[in-house]
Amino acid sequence: NAGVMQNPRHLVRRRGQEARLRCSPMKGHSHVYWYRQLPEEGLKFMVYLQKENIIDESGMPKERFSAEFPKEGPSILRIQQVVRGDSAAYFCASSSFSGRLPIADTQYFGPGTRLTVL
Amino acid sequence: DAKTTQPTSMDCAEGRAANLPCNHSTISGNEYVYWYRQIHSQGPQYIIHGLKNNETNEMASLIITEDRKSSTLILPHATLRDTAVYYCIVRALNRGRKLIWGLGTSLAVNP
Numbered sequence: 445n446a447g448v449m450q451n452p453r454h455l456v457r458r459r460g461q462e463a464r465l466r467c468s469p470m471k472g473h474s475h476v477y478w479y480r481q482l483p484e485e486g487l488k489f490m491v492y493l494q495k496e497n498i499i500d501e502s503g504m505p506k507e508r509f510s511a512e513f514p515k516e517g518p519s520i521l522r523i524q525q526v527v528r529g530d531s532a533a534y535f536c537a538s539s540s541f542s543g544r545l546p547i548a549d550t551q552y553f554g555p556g557t558r559l560t561v562l
Numbered sequence: 563d564a565k566t567t568q569p570t571s572m573d574c575a576e577g578r579a580a581n582l583p584c585n586h587s588t589i590s591g592n593e594y595v596y597w598y599r600q601i602h603s604q605g606p607q608y609i610i611h612g613l614k615n616n617e618t619n620e621m622a623s624l625i626i627t628e629d630r631k632s633s634t635l636i637l638p639h640a641t642l643r644d645t646a647v648y649y650c651i652v653r654a655l656n657r658g659r660k661l662i663w664g665l666g667t668s669l670a671v672n673p
Contacts, residue, residue, distance in 0.1 A: 448605075477660065486649075487606065489660035500660060535605050539659070550596075551661060553605035 446471065448538050448554035456560045457526045465521040465557045469538030476519040477537040477551060478511060487535065493519060526561045533558050566650045571668040574644075580637040582667050584650030587631040593654045595626060596661070597635045599646040606649070609635065640671045 449468040457463050469476050478490040492500040493513040504511065508526075513519040523530055537551040567585040574580040586595065597609040610617055610624045612633070617624045623636040637644055649666040 450605075475659070479661075479663075486663040486665050487661070489662065492659050503660070533603060537606075537661075549659070550608055550611065551659075552608055553598075555605045556603070558603075 448536055448552055450534075450536050450554035450557050452557060453555060454558050454560070456562065458562050459527055460525050463523040463526050463530070463559055465523075465534050465536075465559070467519040467521070467536030467538075467554060469519070469536075470540075470552055473538035473540045473552075475539045475549065476513050477539075478519075478521050479535045479537065481533045481535065481556075483532070490521075523559075526559070528561045531559055531561045566652055566664055568648075568650055568664065568667045570665070571670070573670050573672060574637075574640045576642060576671055576673050577639055580640040580644065580669060580671065582635040582637075582648050582650075582669065583632065584635070585632045586650070586652045589630050589652050590654060593652050595624065595633050596651040596653055597622070597624065598649045598651065598661075599644075600649070600666070601643075601646040607646075609648075640669075642671050642673065645669060645671045 448470055451466050455463055474495050476493045479487040480490055481487045489503040491504050491511045495513055496515050508524045510522045533556045535553050535556045537553045539549040539551045594611050594613050596611040598606040599609055600606045610619055610622050612624045612626055626633045647666040647668050649663055651661050
């Protein structure tokens, strides 16, 4: 049973370019979460998506960042016009939500994409 | 979500039990305690979670005090590969799904 997959594992961009990070959730999981980890810091929540819906984007920067999780295919985190401060590790997690109480949907993480902005 | 407090770092001898404490004195009745670890710069790895009862799986045991204000993650026979940062997270599942991460405990398992 394949785990959460992310690609690319490493991405190098020059300032002003676009970065596209992909996440394929575990089989049977329809909930995807994106987190960012800056060097020497803890993980910070960015966005939570279900198929074709953004549920919580309270951690997303207001500009340049967007996320989607289409009906078919992986979830995409897109960063436009990257700046050096975007250099970080971006982790995707997925979960399955049973809808029953008590709810305990565990999030399983991918290996991350390390973005370096030159 | 309730705030958690963990020691910054701990050491453990290889083969011995590693006991990692976590304080969550403001935890609410509907909040679960989750433990993850991050080895070097890899993706976080889920370890275990619990609500009020003690839990055990193939990786670890989770002991939650009766008042639920603190918990301990136990790695029964630590190995060098258990060297990692361990995160204790308290999560109210009916108030959104995001995990709020602190700085965790950096566990060093020594030969």
